Amino acid sequence: MKLHILGTGTAIPRIERGSSAYLVTTKDVNVLVDVGPAVVRRLLERGGYEVDDVDVVVLTHFHVDHTADLSTFFFACNYGRVPRIKPLTVIGGKGLARFYRGLRAIYPWITPKSYKLTVKRLVNDSIKLFGLTITTVPVNHNPESIAVRLEEKRSITFSGDTGLSPNLVRICEKTDMLVAECAFPERKVKGHLNLASLDKIVQKAKPKRVLLTHLYPDWDDYPGVLHAPYLLAEDGMEIDLPG
Ligand SMILES: [Zn+2]
Numbered sequence: 001m002k003l004h005i006l007g008t009g010t011a012i013p014r015i016e017r018g019s020s021a022y023l024v025t026t027k028d029v030n031v032l033v034d035v036g037p038a039v040v041r042r043l044l045e046r047g048g049y050e051v052d053d054v055d056v057v058v059l060t061h062f063h064v065d066h067t068a069d070l071s072t073f074f075f076a077c078n079y080g081r082v083p084r085i086k087p088l089t090v091i092g093g094k095g096l097a098r099f100y101r102g103l104r105a106i107y108p109w110i111t112p113k114s115y116k117l118t119v120k121r122l123v124n125d126s127i128k129l130f131g132l133t134i135t136t137v138p139v140n141h142n143p144e145s146i147a148v149r150l151e152e153k154r155s156i157t158f159s160g161d162t163g164l165s166p167n168l169v170r171i172c173e174k175t176d177m178l179v180a181e182c183a184f185p186e187r188k189v190k191g192h193l194n195l196a197s198l199d200k201i202v203q204k205a206k207p208k209r210v211l212l213t214h215l216y217p218d219w220d221d222y223p224g225v226l227h228a229p230y231l232l233a234e235d236g237m238e239i240d241l242p243g
């Protein structure tokens with residue numbers, strides 16, 4: 001299992017940090033978590049992945065910094081070098097079907113022409129695709145917000161955007177890698193975590209490693225030093241979870 005960090009930023013346009021998005025690759029499946037602005041191009045830049053290489057898209061919620069390039073993604077499936085044949089599954093929380101219908105109403109050209117699309121609402125539930133178990137729980141940000149755990153022999157859990165959330169504690173218990181939003185080192189903002197609030201989750205759930213992401217510019221001049229299990233994410237990082 002390999003984690004590719006496509007972006008670690010927010011809605012604030014920055015050269016150093018693209019919108020938060022991740023690609024998880026196993027020998028059987030490629031899962032894209034979030035599709036914010038410019039993520040389709042980021043896939044190419046970080047390993048030469050094209051939209052056809054992605055089997056599953058997971059949307060943690062519908063905010064623009066997590067979904068703006070979804071239409072770009074669908075459009076490229078229809079009008080790329082070769083029309084997509086491979087099935088695609090898009091997973092999200094409450095209101096996913098309505099969100100997708102809304103996109104199609106604006107961009108009718110994204111309707112799949114040559115491949116099967118499954119739009120799957122998954123909340124407090126698991127699904128097994130290509131040997132990978134995908135589990136989601138609601139978290140504390142938007143009504144549709146979910147945290148997502150991907151599990152094979154090892155596991156990676158994505159918090160999505162969230163404030164403190166008992167569900168997040170539950171889903172990231174003893175996970176090998178928690179990819180956690182930690183929007184601010186110290187500032188308290190509703191619906192987001194800082195180091196102190198994230199640490200409460202980590203103390204209870206004991207993930208083995210915690211990658212901090214969805215980073216606001218507050219982090220630019222953070223003078224503190226992070227200790228294990230914490231690691232600050234950077235765009236372009238690749239992390240192997242062998243086994
Ligand atoms: Zn966000």
Ligand SMILES: [Zn+2]
Pocket residue numbers: 061063141161
């Ligand atoms: Zn958000």
